Amino acid sequence: MRRVGCALLLILIIFSLAFGGTGDVDAFRRLLPPSLEFPFGTDTMGRSLIERTAGGVMVSIAVAASVTALSLLAGIAAAFCFSFPRLSPVILAVSDCLKAVPSIILALFLSSIAGPGIPNLIAAIALSHAADLARTLYPKVRMLQAEPFIEAERGIGAGRMRIFVFHIMPHLKPYLSLQSVSVFLSSVLEESTLSFLGCGVPVPVPSLGSVLSEVRPVMLSAPWAVFFPAAALLLLSVSLCLIALSLSEPDAASE
Amino acid sequence: MRRIFARIASSAAALIVLSFAVFTLVALSPGDSSAYILPEDAGEEAVEAYREAQGLAKPFGIRYAVFLSSFLSGRWGETIAGSEVAGLIASRVPVTLSISLLSLVMSLAAAIVSSFASLERKTPASAAVTAFAALSASVPLFLSSMILILVFSVLLRLFPVAGYSPLSQGIGEWLGSIFLPSLAMAALHSSLFIMVFRKALRESMGSGYALYAASYGMARLDTAVHIAFRPALPVLVSVAAETTAAMLGGSAAIETVFALPGLGSLMVDAALSRDASLAGILVLLAAMATAAVSIVSELVIFLLDPRRTEAV
Numbered sequence: 001m002r003r004v005g006c007a008l009l010l011i012l013i014i015f016s017l018a019f020g021g022t023g024d025v026d027a028f029r030r031l032l033p034p035s036l037e038f039p040f041g042t043d044t045m046g047r048s049l050i051e052r053t054a055g056g057v058m059v060s061i062a063v064a065a066s067v068t069a070l071s072l073l074a075g076i077a078a079a080f081c082f083s084f085p086r087l088s089p090v091i092l093a094v095s096d097c098l099k100a101v102p103s104i105i106l107a108l109f110l111s112s113i114a115g116p117g118i119p120n121l122i123a124a125i126a127l128s129h130a131a132d133l134a135r136t137l138y139p140k141v142r143m144l145q146a147e148p149f150i151e152a153e154r155g156i157g158a159g160r161m162r163i164f165v166f167h168i169m170p171h172l173k174p175y176l177s178l179q180s181v182s183v184f185l186s187s188v189l190e191e192s193t194l195s196f197l198g199c200g201v202p203v204p205v206p207s208l209g210s211v212l213s214e215v216r217p218v219m220l221s222a223p224w225a226v227f228f229p230a231a232a233l234l235l236l237s238v239s240l241c242l243i244a245l246s247l248s249e250p251d252a253a254s255e
Numbered sequence: 256m257r258r259i260f261a262r263i264a265s266s267a268a269a270l271i272v273l274s275f276a277v278f279t280l281v282a283l284s285p286g287d288s289s290a291y292i293l294p295e296d297a298g299e300e301a302v303e304a305y306r307e308a309q310g311l312a313k314p315f316g317i318r319y320a321v322f323l324s325s326f327l328s329g330r331w332g333e334t335i336a337g338s339e340v341a342g343l344i345a346s347r348v349p350v351t352l353s354i355s356l357l358s359l360v361m362s363l364a365a366a367i368v369s370s371f372a373s374l375e376r377k378t379p380a381s382a383a384v385t386a387f388a389a390l391s392a393s394v395p396l397f398l399s400s401m402i403l404i405l406v407f408s409v410l411l412r413l414f415p416v417a418g419y420s421p422l423s424q425g426i427g428e429w430l431g432s433i434f435l436p437s438l439a440m441a442a443l444h445s446s447l448f449i450m451v452f453r454k455a456l457r458e459s460m461g462s463g464y465a466l467y468a469a470s471y472g473m474a475r476l477d478t479a480v481h482i483a484f485r486p487a488l489p490v491l492v493s494v495a496a497e498t499t500a501a502m503l504g505g506s507a508a509i510e511t512v513f514a515l516p517g518l519g520s521l522m523v524d525a526a527l528s529r530d531a532s533l534a535g536i537l538v539l540l541a542a543m544a545t546a547a548v549s550i551v552s553e554l555v556i557f558l559l560d561p562r563r564t565e566a567v
Contacts, residue, residue: 113281
């Protein structure tokens with residue numbers, strides 16, 4: 001299952017590196033059906049859809065990877081701060097506030113202030129994931145800190161940093177690796193949704209969401225224009241979902 | 256009960272912090288309303304006079320106090336386009352509420368039915384339900400909505416393509432206009448419901464009281480329905496509460512695709528027209544709704560299982 005997921009993901013990455021681009025606007029070749037020259041056809045502005053789709057896959061993966069890296073770093077930093085009893089309530093309060101707002105709504109709010117743009121998009125999506133991670137890591141870290149082996153380390157005079165890096169982190173690793181895949185998956189979904197709504201990537205940049213929103217009005221007259229980017233988005237999320245599933249439930253994966 | 260009061264207090268504190276953060280962000284957003292209310296060639300003095308009259312020149316703390324008090328008393332001002340925010344929001348609530356409630360019912364039904372149907376591990380039914388749950392969780396809402404419109408509205412012509420008919424126009428019309436959006440929402444969220452509830456039901460089936468019932472010769476399904484069902488319910492309630500927040504977010508995509516005038520599409524409009532103060536009010540309302548739902552869910556869990564003291 002994990003192999004299938006990784007293979008699909010690899011194929012998508014190769015596809016995006018091979019064909020990715022923003023596509024050239026050409027009013028004389030609008031909405032051409034798939035042909036040898038344009039394997040996925042062209043969109044309403046005459047841009048080659050294979051370039052836009054592949055470019056969209058690349059943008060989605062790049063945005064999701066940055067979101068994952070950012071929120072994992074923030075989550076780990078928060079987990080370290082839980083070693084300080086005075087800092088923990090502050091971090092918990094902040095993440096509770098962030099968690100109270102649905103992530104898409106939070107991202108839309110930030111985009112109403114800062115406008116569309118890839119750094120804003122990444123920050124907006126990462127913010128709620130980081131809050132989520134901090135909230136779920138807290139009980140785990142607290143439980144570990146009460147363990148005798150941590151007590152023993154403290155007894156022989158190990159510093160907070162040493163205890164965190166060598167004794168707490170290894171226990172958080174399995175959870176964090178599962179979370180990294182599921183954060184990746186949900187940021188792909190959120191990025192494409194925000195771009196679909198017009199509050200994600202700025203206009204010329206292709207994203208699977210923005211490509212789909214551009215071709216939605218011609219959904220019935222030019223179904224191929226919707227089919228290929230939609231299929232790419234589905235393949236991307238299904239491959240990530242397979243990887244996440246294989247990490248999370250060993251018995252479900254073997255079914 | 257004391258825990259519930261503590262929850263209310265901490266939620267209120269979180270909301271106040273959040274309101275300050277929202278106000279700061281809105282106040283920091285580049286330019287203020289003088290930029291689009293006044294004509295472009297308005298002089299420095301006109302801008303100053305306008306800012307004075309609107310209270311924009313006052314100190315930050317006082318502006319926050321004014322913002323908070325007017326927010327709490329329901330005076331939410333006007334949008335950039337000039338319509339009354341409070342009335343606008345009130346007219347949009349029924350749409351989002353209908354979709355959320357119907358999809359909540361659908362998700363609960365899907366979770367309960369499919370969990371009973373796939374109670375045994377390592378059976379084809381169990382694998383099929385797992386696969387459905389995994390797949391439905393990985394399709395973004397706007398895409399599943401487009402697919403549903405294509406299949407049910409365009410090809411089969413069963414439902415209207417888009418638009419909302421209020422309940423006053425007849426229950427059939429109303430149900431027809433919100434059925435597909437709710438189905439799209441439920442398809443996404445039922446996956447979490449199914450996975451969590453099935454796990455809880457299986458755990459409950461493995462517990463002492465279920466084994467005891469089985470040893471008396473109670474049929475497996477009977478045990479599941481009469482003995483194991485209720486102990487597994489609290490976890491379903493807490494998932495429902497968590498999902499409500501996600502549904503508010505999901506309504507942004509769904510209402511845009513189905514062209515429904517709800518809160519989600521209002522939020523998208525606010526973001527696209529860079530109306531930070533409208534967006535800020537919606538954020539605060541969403542946070543208040545989320546907090547209220549989670550407090551109610553704790554109450555329900557407490558009623559289902561009064562022994563419980565820890566959060567699920």
